[in-house]
Amino acid sequence: xxxxxxxxSLSQLKMDDGGVSKAVAVVACASMAxxxxxxxxxxxxILRLPPPPSFKNFxxxxxxxxxxxxxxxxxxxxxLLPMKSREASSLLGVxxxxxxxxxxAVIFPLTLTAxxxxxxxxxxxxxxxxxxxxxxxxxxxxxxxxxKSFSEEIVACSRSIASDVLVWRTYVVAPLTEELVxxxxxxxxxxxGGFQKSTVIFLCPIFxxxxxxxxxxxxxxxxxxxLTKAFLAIGLQLGYTVVFGSYASFLFIQSGHFLxxxxxxxxxxxxxxxxxxxxxKGIVSVASVAGIVGFLWLLFPMTRPELYNDRxxxxxxxxxxxxxx
Numbered sequence: 001x002x003x004x005x006x007x008x009s010l011s012q013l014k015m016d017d018g019g020v021s022k023a024v025a026v027v028a029c030a031s032m033a034x035x036x037x038x039x040x041x042x043x044x045x046i047l048r049l050p051p052p053p054s055f056k057n058f059x060x061x062x063x064x065x066x067x068x069x070x071x072x073x074x075x076x077x078x079x080l081l082p083m084k085s086r087e088a089s090s091l092l093g094v095x096x097x098x099x100x101x102x103x104x105a106v107i108f109p110l111t112l113t114a115x116x117x118x119x120x121x122x123x124x125x126x127x128x129x130x131x132x133x134x135x136x137x138x139x140x141x142x143x144x145x146x147x148k149s150f151s152e153e154i155v156a157c158s159r160s161i162a163s164d165v166l167v168w169r170t171y172v173v174a175p176l177t178e179e180l181v182x183x184x185x186x187x188x189x190x191x192x193g194g195f196q197k198s199t200v201i202f203l204c205p206i207f208x209x210x211x212x213x214x215x216x217x218x219x220x221x222x223x224x225x226x227l228t229k230a231f232l233a234i235g236l237q238l239g240y241t242v243v244f245g246s247y248a249s250f251l252f253i254q255s256g257h258f259l260x261x262x263x264x265x266x267x268x269x270x271x272x273x274x275x276x277x278x279x280x281k282g283i284v285s286v287a288s289v290a291g292i293v294g295f296l297w298l299l300f301p302m303t304r305p306e307l308y309n310d311r312x313x314x315x316x317x318x319x320x321x322x323x324x325x
Contacts, residue, residue: 020082025193028080029186032073033207036181039065059165066177077185081192095184096258101308105257108302113264115298118291119284120275126284175265182208182245183252183261197253205245209238244268255308 040062043049052058078091092098114121161167186207190200248261278284 020080020189020193022193022195024080025189025195028076028189029204029207032069032076032181032185033211035072036066036069036177037211039069056165059169063169063173066173070177070180073181073185077189081188093256094188095180096252096256096260097184098257100310101257102259104308105255105259106263108307109251109255109260109264110267112295112298112302113267115291115295117267117271117274118294119278119288120271122287123275123278123281123284126281170269171266175262175269178208178211179248179252179258179262179265182211183248184258187249187252191253201246201249201253204249205242208245209241240273251303254303254305256305257308260308 042065043061044051052061074095078094081094182204186204187200190204191197195203244265248264251260251264252258254260274288275284276288
């Protein structure tokens with residue numbers, strides 16, 4: 001919970017007479033997006049470092065670059081934001097890094113996001129039950145030894161996943177650094193620059209999608225160097241990132257909590273594109289439709305600012321924007 005002294009320091013976060021111009025906010029956000037991508041290639045193109053000896057070392061080098069980019073973005077946005085108080089509590093509040101309302105910031109967005117994956121979750125459950133049934137039949141039915149063997153396989157698989165560098169990139173490093181740069185740093189700048197909340201929700205994801213253009217080369221090679229197919233694949237990816245970026249920006253602005261878009265991002269990375277239909281499994285289509293309806297029905301009730309803040313007349317984020325002003 002936030003005490004009175006923290007509320008007082010957070011209330012000092014407000015626009016100066018000069019504020020941040022729209023041009024400065026846009027240029028800063030574009031620079032952050034460019035730097036986030038460019039620094040990934042700095043070790044080889046600028047520093048001229050030798051190629052890493054393994055793929056794991058290559059990914060660790062990229063993790064370090066992403067971390068540096070995140071720190072630079074945090075510092076730049078802190079210098080540009082028109083704050084009268086530079087205390088740690090004020091700065092952390094701007095970025096949505098808070099210790100209060102943690103379970104709300106995790107459970108509500110996670111539940112809401114899971115509804116969009118109703119069909120995918122049902123399909124994964126059916127496949128898991130099918131695999132378990134086959135394992136039981138192959139092993140001679142339900143027995144203690146069979147259950148123990150299946151449990152040991154799950155534990156071994158979990159250990160292998162936990163040591164996989166791609167898992168760390170997809171579910172930890174990428175969501176953490178991307179949400180910090182493209183939501184926590186950019187959104188306050190755009191809001192303080194005078195952009196309307198509705199405009200920011202759709203403007204910020206453009207920077208987020210442009211940061212994924214560096215995948216064009218990889219997609220181009222996977223499509224057997226067919227430029228048309230590569231552009232179609234990238235277009236689909238960019239469209240998805242814009243949609244998700246708008247949703248994540250909405251979560252961040254409404255809740256004023258960094259964890260809200262973070263858990264949604266990690267969950268979406270885990271699930272991939274939503275499954276809407278599956279041949280021979282009508283229940284998947286029913287679950288997809290039900291999930292979409294539930295998502296639309298609960299979107300605004302589950303993102304009400306008062307669920308994530310003790311007070312919305314003196315909110316912890318950006319001049320009361322999370323109270324809907």
